[in-house]
Amino acid sequence: xxxxxxxxxxxxxxxxAAMVTRSEEQIAxxxxxxxxxxxxxxxxxxGGYLDRLTRMADRVKDRVGLELEPAILIExxxxxxxxxxxxxxxxxxxxxxxxxxxxxxxxxxxxxxITLSIVYMEVAWRLGLPLVGVGLPGHFIVKYRxxxxxxxxxxxxxxxxxxxxxxRGTLDRMYGGKMPxxxxxxxxxxxxxxxxxxxxxxxxxxxxxxxxPRALGAIERLFLIHPDSPTELRDRGLIYGRMERFPEAxxxxxxxxxxxxNADDRAAIAEHLRQLQIRQASRN
Numbered sequence: 646x647x648x649x650x651x652x653x654x655x656x657x658x659x660x661x662a663a664m665v666t667r668s669e670e671q672i673a674x675x676x677x678x679x680x681x682x683x684x685x686x687x688x689x690x691x692g693g694y695l696d697r698l699t700r701m702a703d704r705v706k707d708r709v710g711l712e713l714e715p716a717i718l719i720e721x722x723x724x725x726x727x728x729x730x731x732x733x734x735x736x737x738x739x740x741x742x743x744x745x746x747x748x749x750x751x752x753x754x755x756x757x758x759i760t761l762s763i764v765y766m767e768v769a770w771r772l773g774l775p776l777v778g779v780g781l782p783g784h785f786i787v788k789y790r791x792x793x794x795x796x797x798x799x800x801x802x803x804x805x806x807x808x809x810x811x812x813r814g815t816l817d818r819m820y821g822g823k824m825p826x827x828x829x830x831x832x833x834x835x836x837x838x839x840x841x842x843x844x845x846x847x848x849x850x851x852x853x854x855x856x857x858p859r860a861l862g863a864i865e866r867l868f869l870i871h872p873d874s875p876t877e878l879r880d881r882g883l884i885y886g887r888m889e890r891f892p893e894a895x896x897x898x899x900x901x902x903x904x905x906x907n908a909d910d911r912a913a914i915a916e917h918l919r920q921l922q923i924r925q926a927s928r929n
Contacts, residue, residue: 650687654862657683662869665837672836675747675767678760681843682746684862694748698764701725702771709772715791722769723804730754732761734801742850742859745843758785759842761800777833780842781812783819788833797831841870848880857888875905879914886917891925 661680664672675698679691705725709718726732735744735755743749747763750756756764762778762785769776775790779797786807789796797807813826834842844863851860864881871877882897898918902911 653687654684658866658869661866665840665870669835669837674763674836674839677836677840678747678763678843681840681847681866682748685742685746686748689748694751697751698767699771701730702768704729705768706772715774715789715796718772718774719789719796719798719804719806722765722772722774726765726768726800727803732756732764732800733803734758734761740850740853742847745847745850756801757846758799758801759839759846762787763839763843765798765800765804778836778839779831780834780838781830782816782824784815785842786812788831795831837870841867844870852884855887857884860884861888875901875908878904879908879910883917886921889924891921891928894921895925 657680661677664677664680675695676691679689679694683689683691705721709721712718712721731754732750733755735741735757738744739757743753744755744757745760747760750760750764759778759780765787766776766778769787769789776787776798777790779786779788784801786797786799786801789798797809797812799805799807809826809828809831812831816824816826816830844867848860848863848867851857851863861881861884864877864884867874867877868881878897879901882894882901885891885894885897895918898914898921901908902915902918905911908914
């Protein structure tokens with residue numbers, strides 16, 4: 646059974662790798678997010694969840710007809726998702742890994758900013774609406790791109806509309822004024838970066854829980870998006886060390902030091918590497 650499970654994970658990762666190497670326009674965001682979830686839910690019906698998103702969009706489409714006014718379209722998407730479907734931000738259990746799995750978000754109607762934003766964008770895209778993701782530090786929102794002015798929407802807070810000043814205030818509250826706001830923070834980010842952010846959230850959640858095998862799985866998929874990431878190389882080495890897989894840990898941390906000569910944590914990682922080599926030697 647273990648071999649079958651390993652083969653299934655490799656199959657899912659092959660599909661995910663193929664997805665994230667497509668052009669931006671060809672990446673199916675919800676499908677890719679459901680592939681991330683499929684490693685945790687082997688029997689997940691990806692097509693069924695995509696159909697549920699389509700049915701939500703169809704309900705909005707039936708109401709808006711040929712309406713083109715952005716404010717009305719946003720209002721109707723909000724009505725569908727937050728009033729009728731009951732989607733909401735899971736502030737009470739923010740670090741529950743289920744908040745990062747799109748199937749769980751759709752089933753439970755709860756999520757974190759990025760997964761609720763994926764639901765919001767996928768419904769809006771099915772209506773032909775020009776939405777993009779905006780990855781603020783520590784928060785995620787969506788932007789409706791208009792000729793007159795862009796409209797910022799916060800799916801985590803029931804689709805409220807935001808101003809630039811609201812975004813500045815959010816950063817000030819989250820970072821105590823130490824994270825300066827600038828308009829570049831409101832630029833759209835790619836679907837690959839959205840998926841990487843989902844995986845980074847999972848990695849962080851699993852590290853908090855000391856669930857190193859699952860954290861490692863998140864990193865292995867991050868490498869499919871960013872094959873040359875020094876951060877993931879370092880973190881994988883540190884996780885290998887916690888799992889007492891010393892040869893892999895030593896190899897990763899050596900390579901990190903070789904490829905990141907100016908890293909701020911170079912001295913700390915070098916010392917950590919030395920300790921791992923001592924532990925490895927004691928086993929021989």
